Amino acid sequence: MLEKTPEITAGDTTHPFDRATQVTNVDGRLRGAASEDYFAFVGPFGGATAATLLRAIMEHPECAGDPLSVTVNLCAPVARGVFDLDVRLIKATRSTQHWMVELSQDDGVAAFATAVFAARRPSWSHQQAKFPGAPPFDQVKPLPDSGIANWVKQYQFRFVEGAPGYNAAPLDVPASAYSKMWLSDATPRRIDFLSLLSMSDTFFARIFHARGTIVPIGTVSLTTAFHTDAADLAAEDITAVLGVADAKIFHKSFSDQVGELWSPGGRLLATTSQVVYFKA
Amino acid sequence: MLEKTPEITAGDTTHPFDRATQVTNVDGRLRGAASEDYFAFVGPFGGATAATLLRAIMEHPECAGDPLSVTVNLCAPVARGVFDLDVRLIKATRSTQHWMVELSQDDGVAAFATAVFAARRPSWSHQQAKFPGAPPFDQVKPLPDSGIANWVKQYQFRFVEGAPGYNAAPLDVPASAYSKMWLSDATPRRIDFLSLLSMSDTFFARIFHARGTIVPIGTVSLTTAFHTDAADLAAEDITAVLGVADAKIFHKSFSDQVGELWSPGGRLLATTSQVVYFKA
Numbered sequence: 053m054l055e056k057t058p059e060i061t062a063g064d065t066t067h068p069f070d071r072a073t074q075v076t077n078v079d080g081r082l083r084g085a086a087s088e089d090y091f092a093f094v095g096p097f098g099g100a101t102a103a104t105l106l107r108a109i110m111e112h113p114e115c116a117g118d119p120l121s122v123t124v125n126l127c128a129p130v131a132r133g134v135f136d137l138d139v140r141l142i143k144a145t146r147s148t149q150h151w152m153v154e155l156s157q158d159d160g161v162a163a164f165a166t167a168v169f170a171a172r173r174p175s176w177s178h179q180q181a182k183f184p185g186a187p188p189f190d191q192v193k194p195l196p197d198s199g200i201a202n203w204v205k206q207y208q209f210r211f212v213e214g215a216p217g218y219n220a221a222p223l224d225v226p227a228s229a230y231s232k233m234w235l236s237d238a239t240p241r242r243i244d245f246l247s248l249l250s251m252s253d254t255f256f257a258r259i260f261h262a263r264g265t266i267v268p269i270g271t272v273s274l275t276t277a278f279h280t281d282a283a284d285l286a287a288e289d290i291t292a293v294l295g296v297a298d299a300k301i302f303h304k305s306f307s308d309q310v311g312e313l314w315s316p317g318g319r320l321l322a323t324t325s326q327v328v329y330f331k332a
Numbered sequence: 333m334l335e336k337t338p339e340i341t342a343g344d345t346t347h348p349f350d351r352a353t354q355v356t357n358v359d360g361r362l363r364g365a366a367s368e369d370y371f372a373f374v375g376p377f378g379g380a381t382a383a384t385l386l387r388a389i390m391e392h393p394e395c396a397g398d399p400l401s402v403t404v405n406l407c408a409p410v411a412r413g414v415f416d417l418d419v420r421l422i423k424a425t426r427s428t429q430h431w432m433v434e435l436s437q438d439d440g441v442a443a444f445a446t447a448v449f450a451a452r453r454p455s456w457s458h459q460q461a462k463f464p465g466a467p468p469f470d471q472v473k474p475l476p477d478s479g480i481a482n483w484v485k486q487y488q489f490r491f492v493e494g495a496p497g498y499n500a501a502p503l504d505v506p507a508s509a510y511s512k513m514w515l516s517d518a519t520p521r522r523i524d525f526l527s528l529l530s531m532s533d534t535f536f537a538r539i540f541h542a543r544g545t546i547v548p549i550g551t552v553s554l555t556t557a558f559h560t561d562a563a564d565l566a567a568e569d570i571t572a573v574l575g576v577a578d579a580k581i582f583h584k585s586f587s588d589q590v591g592e593l594w595s596p597g598g599r600l601l602a603t604t605s606q607v608v609y610f611k612a
Contacts (some may be wrong), residue, residue: 054425074445102554104496120552120553120586121552121553121607123403123446123553123555124422125448126423127422127423127425127428127430129424142405142407142409142434142441142444143408143440143441143442145407145408146553148407150407150441150444152432154381154422155535159428160421160423161422164422164446166444166446167405168552168553168607168610170552170585170586172399172583172584172585172586173580173584173585175584175585175610175611176502176543176582176612177582177583177584178542178581178582178583179579179580179581179582179583180506180508180509180542180578180579180581180582181580181581190345191340200406205375218467226460227456228460229460235380237402240405245456246466255470262458264347264554265457270447271428272400272428272450273400273401273403273448273555274556275403275507275553275555275605277553277588277605277607279580279581279583279586279588281584284584294602298460299343299460300461300559300592300600300603301458301460301461301559302455302456302457302458302459302460302559302562303452303455303458303459304452304453304454304455304457304564305450305452305453305454305455306450306452306559308557308603310590310603312580318353320580320581323580323590323605324589325393325555325557325605327400327401327448327557329450330455331455332455332456
């Protein structure tokens with residue numbers, strides 16, 4: 053393509069995640085680019101795409117409040133190179149905003165997101181869910197670099213339960229799809245809404261765990277709800293989260309996945325669910 | 333408004349749910365109407381609105397496959413009377429379709445939904461989640477009509493655990509937000525995607541259970557994933573489901589809610605999550 057693309061210049065100290073998810077205004081149109089650093093198999097890692105979409109909304113001059121819930125639909129692989137981002141405020145009320153953003157390339161829309169924002173007010177507060185618990189981050193060994201996909205190198209995975217151990221042949225009896233892991237950016241970066249959204253897509257496909265082998269998969273739709281506002285996240289000031297993920301059912305080429313992202317201090321920061329295509 | 337609205341004619345045997353969620357083509361524009369039968373406090377029950385949106389997609393001539401995942405954002409109360417429905421196919425690939433539908437009235441968009449459809453192919457199948465179990469439907473007493481809201485009369489709730497027992501004052505110590513219930517249309521109706529989507533919004537707000545009292549609430553965003561296709565549902569041929577619901581956190585005026593809808597035979601039909609505004 054002939055359009056200007058964001059380039060890495062010498063001495064650029066921007067974090068790879070911020071570089072991968074940056075949104076630029078080129079001649080009045082919003083643009084992003086699929087980052088090689090976060091590439092998966094047939095397109096960029098869905099979490100990076102999701103964060104780019106959310107960033108496009110958050111950087112909009114009319115955006116107010118904090119994201120409450122974001123749904124990202126991944127329609128087709130995002131191709132290498134730049135893409136257009138069309139952001140639209142669907143509805144604003146006194147206390148909430150509903151946004152939509154579409155990511156387009158030559159073949160039309162490849163991904164889109166809808167998001168609810170709100171100014172969260174003080175209220176009665178109660179965390180019913182229990183912190184899953186884990187040995188401290190530093191005491192859990194990081195997963196060695198498997199070299200499978202670029203995006204995996206951008207994170208540090210420290211598995212506490214359900215570490216990946218995949219074989220060539222599927223298991224005779226399905227194993228548990230549950231796993232628990234510490235998760236941080238490979239280059240530490242303070243956790244914010246963008247990284248939480250991206251991290252909510254970092255759980256390896258549950259079917260890999262259940263079947264014990266790698267099969268073709270693809271996230272189709274991802275919904276993440278945030279249970280903190282910007283002030284809470286600033287107070288946490290953390291670079292790692294404890295993530296747990298599980299699946300309830302694999303049926304007729306699609307499975308669910310549910311996950312939680314916790315602060316090391318035991319606060320539930322985000323919950324997530326997704327629908328995943330699989331071939332098995 | 334001057335536009336034609338769907339009217340109940342004498343001898344109409346259409347099920348109330350189908351009447352409430354009907355979509356009509358008036359002079360080339362899709363229309364629906366907020367049904368008094370399914371009214372809540374300040375607008376129609378969100379489940380009925382959600383089902384109307386899904387029906388608008390499913391009745392579109394280009395719609396193919398079965399719904400996989402639907403996200404419904406309720407932006408503002410839907411007012412009494414008719415509304416416009418704008419349906420758009422955002423992206424179609426060989427195997428999936430991504431749709432959006434917006435519900436508008438005089439004040440702009442009041443609700444919208446995005447949905448993924450797919451032709452589900454045979455695959456490896458595994459239900460990891462365990463059926464919650466319950467005494468048979470007939471052996472559980474239905475909740476008496478509380479007269480609180482019209483929509484509640486349209487369903488039969490047979491609570492197995494966590495039946496509502498609300499008081500004037502909140503509890504000193506939060507109670508469990510978990511509940512389990514049999515659920516059917518008051519006038520039996522075979523379970524389909526539309527009723528499953530609506531039923532995924534029938535769980536009473538979790539904060540009522542946790543606080544033991546009724547407070548102002550409103551669903552903001554609802555995501556339901558279907559784990560069956562039309563053939564599976566036809567084979568089940570059921571009019572009731574077992575529903576379980578819970579919440580993980582209540583914080584700064586919003587809570588989550590997660591739920592599952594099971595067939596009496598023990599198949600997981602749908603999973604759902606939502607973000608709920610509350611004032612407490």
